[in-house]
Amino acid sequence: MKLTFLGTSTSVGIPVIGCDCHICVSKNSRHHRMRSSIHLETPTHSLLVDSGPDLRQQALRHHLTKVDAVLYTHQHLDHIAGFDELRAFCWHREDPLPLYSTPSCLTEIERVYDWAFSKGNTYKGYIKPLSVPVTTSFNIGDLRITPIPVEHGSVETIGYRFDDDDSAIAYIPDAKLLKPGSAELLGNLDHLVIDCLRETEHPTHLSLNESLSIIADLEPKQAWLTHIAHEMDIIKVESRLPTNVQFAYDELILNTTNL
Numbered sequence: 001m002k003l004t005f006l007g008t009s010t011s012v013g014i015p016v017i018g019c020d021c022h023i024c025v026s027k028n029s030r031h032h033r034m035r036s037s038i039h040l041e042t043p044t045h046s047l048l049v050d051s052g053p054d055l056r057q058q059a060l061r062h063h064l065t066k067v068d069a070v071l072y073t074h075q076h077l078d079h080i081a082g083f084d085e086l087r088a089f090c091w092h093r094e095d096p097l098p099l100y101s102t103p104s105c106l107t108e109i110e111r112v113y114d115w116a117f118s119k120g121n122t123y124k125g126y127i128k129p130l131s132v133p134v135t136t137s138f139n140i141g142d143l144r145i146t147p148i149p150v151e152h153g154s155v156e157t158i159g160y161r162f163d164d165d166d167s168a169i170a171y172i173p174d175a176k177l178l179k180p181g182s183a184e185l186l187g188n189l190d191h192l193v194i195d196c197l198r199e200t201e202h203p204t205h206l207s208l209n210e211s212l213s214i215i216a217d218l219e220p221k222q223a224w225l226t227h228i229a230h231e232m233d234i235i236k237v238e239s240r241l242p243t244n245v246q247f248a249y250d251e252l253i254l255n256t257t258n259l
């Protein structure tokens with residue numbers, strides 16, 4: 001499988017509108033991030049995890065023209081607000097577009113985008129979504145996908161573990177804690193991608209020390225920090241990271257070759 005980071009920022013993006021902090025005004029492109037989302041490619045399928053508000057620009061930049069399914073982590077708007085952009089992948093699609101997530105997240109997406117799920121949605125080429133609730137592991141083609149329950153404030157939230165014949169990657173963009181039992185689902189990872197908002201603590205997101213402690217417990221071969229806020233000066237912090245931990249960045253590609 002090949003994973004591409006379409007975006008790696010927290011909900012407001014970086015630069016933040018109207019902010020003149022040294023990160024937001026920096027000309028260094030390493031500080032520029034779109035809202036968190038990934039694209040996963042297998043020999044048979046093209047999958048999105050989340051469809052945030054930057055999906056149009058992300059798809060153009062990444063030359064993304066085909067999406068076979070979308071997997072949602074939770075219904076916060078920085079993860080679902082690009083729903084309407086999914087039209088681009090449905091113009092010529094005959095079958096409905098499967099949307100995988102927890103039952104509660106799908107119920108909320110159905111409420112927010114009710115017209116797409118209504119019987120009145122007969123316009124040819126518009127998204128015909130098909131909700132697929134997930135509570136346990138499932139397959140898309142040969143890719144084994146396991147939902148990973150996490151704590152993230154009051155909203156039921158999951159990450160995902162992806163296993164193919166060559167590698168195992170987990171993607172957990174929004175979390176404050178792993179739920180009981182989740183650490184056991186995250187053994188033997190080649191890549192762990194995990195929330196790391198900033199250095200200071202936050203009520204619903206992992207801060208740097210919390211992320212590093214989870215990484216130390218899980219011992220993935222390589223860990224990548226994502227969902228980053230403008231308070232995080234990655235250039236100052238990266239020299240103190242353990243050797244198997246790095247900041248993710250937009251357009252970074254993970255596969256078995258960069259372990």
Ligand SMILES: [Zn+2]
Nearest residue numbers: 011076078174
């Ligand atoms: Zn988020």
Ligand SMILES: [Zn+2]
Nearest residue numbers: 019021024230
């Ligand atoms: Zn700023």
Ligand SMILES: [Zn+2]
Nearest residue numbers: 074076152174
């Ligand atoms: Zn969130």
